[in-house]
Amino acid sequence: MKHSISILFLAAGLSLSAQVGINTDSPNAKLDVNGDINFRDKISVLNVMDNTLSQGNNDQILVSQGEGYPPIWKSLRIPEYEPNKFYLIFNNSFSDKTGIKFTNNEHSSIAAKNTAFTKGANISSLPGFKKIAGLSQPISVFSTDSKTYFQFETVVQANLPVNGTPDISIDYACGIFVDDKLVNLRQRNLKASSAASTFITHNQIGIVTNLSKGQHNVSVACSRLASYRTASDVVLAIGINADTNINSFITQSSLKVDVYEIPQVFNPIIN
Template structure:
């Protein structure tokens, strides 16, 4: 009889304190299943001896926090067309920029027009800000993919050698060009603006665009800017225009003037 009591007591201690493994010799939890688990009803977490745990709600995922406590985590999905997930995010920068010293075209800019470096003042004289180049791929075939492109730079005016004007101005435009599968770069977004004031005056320029329904392919994106009218008030000649480039070091340096391009690609999952 004594032997029986000892055996029963040992069994009870094992049942209370031991971790049980199914198809594993090293269980990590009270019950550790190495294989497929089929649950016919609910999984509840966070319970105690007197409180029933939570079964979670629709849209939540089961998560292990710090390898110790288990809980349900809510997954936030942005509203919009389809269910989109962030597939790519990158920011490029350029501290060289570009400079213009002559008046260019003041005409219009057409969507999907090709990039041109013509010096003819009747056509846009575009120049790339080379460091803002980025590449991404679209792999989904449902035509719901989006690319969100954000370009920022600093624009400054200054006098050239021998110039004496006190108040200057310059108009300009910056655009975002996109190429698909090594094809031509086409204009996808553009804004024009003006900077005016004394020598060294500068301002920040922002351009944001969302491109919808992108087809499967390999894409490359670049930012470019062009000069429009470089005028001034007072004695002297044309204004020197720097875009992403410090043309007057007294008020701006290359780090302050730098250009950035942030690319975010959303695809269905």
């Protein structure tokens, strides 16, 4: 009987007053409860599309749509992961059409390349390396157990003449960096061919394990290492054309990043 009278008084209070407070003298809403609430039956939400009351479905939760809008029911999905297995958590790809160029006077001053080109070398210790601007991008890592794969592709060209004897060629190198630390490097030689302004496709795949959790910056930088029998006006171009027999669309660079992790933090998906 007492419960029935209390409910009647509460209903009457709500109808007579703009705001009612329970355990508070200054309510901030039509019903302001300062304390715990136990629901023993159901919760219904107004569906503004057809003015019906919706109780939602099993395992759904109420999600706010912001001030002035009623909450709506949403399904909460948490991906199922098997322990100690790697899953693709982050992946992205980037492109660049600006590229970088090196004149005949822009050779790297690195003398002992076998000791300079080591894993973890800072880009500041590698003079002559230039970054490809559009490939400098942030990536995210969410677990301490991870494997990050990089796939870099570009076109390398020089306005070389037709080859002679001995060969006319240029040595160059490209490195993949994480937080300006070298994680992968490839050194190659561009040799003049039977046609002028020769070009080659450069492919490079790298991997680094167990990056620290958080955001990192990945970048690609290249350098002109040495030239053999080249004229003073010969330009080495990476990710951009050095002559008109190809264009910037053909020479553009791309970088693909895949981060595989053993999940430690689960990010719920709401739809």
